[in-house]
Amino acid sequence: MKKLILGALLIALPLSALQAMNVAAFLQKADALEKKGMMALFSSDYRLLKSEVEAASATLRTERLAAERIHRHGAYCPPAQAGLKSDEILAYFRAIPAAQRPRMDVKVALRGLLARKYPCRG
DSSP: OOOHHHHHHHHSSSHHHHHBBBHHHHHHHHHHHHHHGGGGGGOOOHHHHHHHHHHHOOOOOOHHHHHHHOOOOOOOOOOOSOOOOHHHHHHHHHHHHHTTTGSSSHHHHHHHHHHHOOOOOO
């Protein structure tokens, strides 16, 4: 019975939740890519990290817009032309205490960065 319930839960979870990368793994791959220099652009890990940030950003945007539709503030309130640079993301992720990184996924960390950079007022 327990196996059946566990199986049902795993099927019900969105695929992205099963594949969420934690901050420690993200930084480990990013550090290795930085050592490659310009050759990093041709690495599958580069595409993996880029897609991880893009997917997390898209999910956070969807969450924010859903909150706005019910007249609530989301986790952050960006201006019309908002964006993050990779250096900002890496610096924020590196500022997270090492003990917390394995337990924090990229989406949660990115939410923290966006909330800090684009706080909601009022």
